[in-house]
Amino acid sequence: MGSKPVHLKVFVDKKKKKVMFAEAEQDFVEILFSFLTLPLGTIARLTSNKYEATKDVKVGSLNSLYESVENLDNKHFSNEHCKIALVNPNNSSLSLCQKLKLNLNNMKPDTSVCESDVDVVFFKKNTSFIITDDLNVVPVLLDTSIPLLNFLGVEYIDLLEERTIDFGLEEFSSLLKWSLVTDTPLTNLVLGGGKSCSCFFSCSSCIKTSTRSNLPLITSYYTQRQTVKLLIQKSKGKVLCAEADNFFVEMLFSFLTIPLGSVKRLTMNNSSSPTGIDNMYNSIFSSLGDGKYLKSEEIKNMLLCPKLASNYLRVTDLLPIYENNINPGSFLKEQETFIVSDELEVTVSPSITAISKFNTLGIPVGDIEVTEVSIGEQEALLILKACLTSTSALTDCLSSFKKAKSMI
Template sequence: MGSKPVHLKVFVDKKKKKVMFAEAEQDFVEILFSFLTLPLGTIARLSSKHEATKDIKVGSLNSLYESVKNLDNKHFSNEHCKIALVNPNSSSLSLCEMLKVNLNNMKSVDASVSTVSHSNLVFFKKNASFIVTDDLNVIPVKLDTSITLLNFLGVEYIDLLEERTIDFGLEEFSSLLKWSLVTNTPLTNLVLGETNPRSWSCSCSSCIKTSTTSNLPLISSFSTQRQTVKLLIQKSKKQVLCAQAGNIFVEMLFSFLTIPLGNVKRLTMDNSSTTGIDNMYNSIPSLGDGKYLKSDEVKSMLLCPKLASNYLRVTDLLPVYDKSISQGSFLKEQATYIVSDDLEVTFSPSISTISKFNTLGIPVGDVEVMEVSIGEQEALLILKASLASTSTLTDCLSSFKNAKSLI
């Protein structure tokens, strides 16, 4: 695990304290693209392992993942269900095993013993060099695009930038993955040791439009299934304290952990999405024109990765399953669960939950019970918010339709 076979050359503006861009070979970019094949459960597991970014939360994903780990085994249909959530399988595992650093199973493969032929190419058809911007736009090295990019960044003389070569192994790629989900300056945060997400006015996607996702088909199941959930809301702050929900809603939340990141982005990304992972996702279509990516199948695997074949259809609230997949469930018998604002799922009596609110100084008179109906649209809103917010239910509250107060 100590091998660090992948290198990245970064160019730093010391005055601005910012990585302006990086120069990468195809092996680095392939591992970068493999982020999209990772199930959200794998991302949650990786993001909690490394001290450098341990305090940075990937929305509510970490809380959801930890609650699954902590939930008593007796609530699951069998012992394999819980394992399939905390250690989710990837449909792209066999291909990603050929990468020099495979985040899917957390093993680092030395180039000398790799089973890949043709210079260890996995996603690409030939060796190539790329510019990777701080906000993770990936651009092939060409004279015209390089000059356009440098002019936009205000870089008149590359020699004035500090050049560093960074060795990337499992820990570095895991940290980059986490930063890419929470900021649009992931390279700066990683390379310069920033501990908090930064915002930066420059979005290189605005100066070099490498691709568009507007032509990607959004698959919808057109499911009519809906689930009623009761929300306990602190009226004075208009904040969701928790939800009281049954199996259908909780199965949907648990299924988040099995969905590959690329599929999540396909279903939820819009013009307001500005993190590094969004920019990287948008870089891929232009590389699939036959010049760089091996095939349309590889392009589809990155932009729309499928769930692993061992997962049955546990919810009809999300359009992520093939219609031919049999119905299944992670949970055993019907029960009532408490879901916190940051998606922590617990099996708890209602009285103990109310006592917890009192301990926090929230009087019963300040608590309103609201009933909301969750369908496919609402489920996708929750999925999107789960990667960006630690108050997922509150952030989605105004978008829930057919909400009615019960008090």
């Protein structure tokens, strides 16, 4: 990498085969928090299957969507820069992230960053932190550490195995991936992959959290609802694919430009999942958001609700992700009809080809029905959430699509 690795000290219960907690300095935690500034396109690139430890782990339908953009012929884009802006999206927080010991936005390592004299980027001063297995982050203070260790069931720290892990790009990329799909990302990273949780932002067993009403919001545009045709396998109630015009694909492609922290903010409701990203997000809002640790309120808002990079035009009115003064634009060149799979793979092909493909999979034409559904902001946000949680994103949103149609 051209830089010294960042260290993490983990404490492992060998009987339980679990990382009980970890101890980290502020340089590690700052890189961890920078996950929230990453656009989903960057996350898709970092969490692709190039690392052996997580090659069989999928982050919902995100990687499928990203690969669609990579594979789509350049002739379908407005210009050569549009595709680049999706597969290698800009980060609005790049100027700060470049000062971190490891900038996850870089396609290639930037050795000059390592020579920087900056000691702290997000925090007021050098601070040590305890990080739980599910990425709850708290400062190392007696009044917080002892209750936390009691809650974790740690009676004697010296009975735990202590390991020091060197983190570089591969380790942080793997931790990012585990933090999106499981509530035990440190254990999965250190001791090997385990069962992932597919719920990310909401599931029936999740803990209730309060709404963060004091976070900045971006004004929502009023927009006329649009329609999409779905091919549904009647016997299983499963969406086989969608046939959609440009508006729907522009919306899907815009997902890749949205920072993770904003995705979390946009899809927040009264329930929250126990995944690592969710706990880390809550740590910034609660235990570290009181003004004692983060440098400023601006840093806090940058992490909890990061903005899109300023180079992106407004390609969709279905998502409240743009500032009011952003001009309209488009990633795609001209009006076409696209086929979108349940896993959000986007292709340009005739409908008859898609039907033939399903016949090959043993699905007869008689088991396929076409239904037209209505898409507005609420449905767009559901698909955005499902993009990170499910490999059957459209099927997961089907009941909401039908409900929305019945109310029109």
